[in-house]
Amino acid sequence: MNITLIETGDKGWVVKLAGCDVPFRSQADAGLFVERLQQRLEAPHELPPLDGHLPVTQEAEHRP
Secondary structure (H helix, E strand, C coil): CCEEEEECHHHCEEEEECCEEEEECCHHHHHHHHHHHHHHHHCCCCCCCCCCCCCCCCCCCCCC
């Protein structure tokens, strides 16, 4: 995910990510947000077990 921090002049700072703009009043607050977001994106994520659950998509049928 591309995360960009830009200064908007008199309006403060904006963190841009995946088509969203998140405004902040200070560079410090914006920087903390970016840091926490990156930590969460890089954190290990476990997928729940599939026991008892149906797959979201059907398996593809392969023909020779």
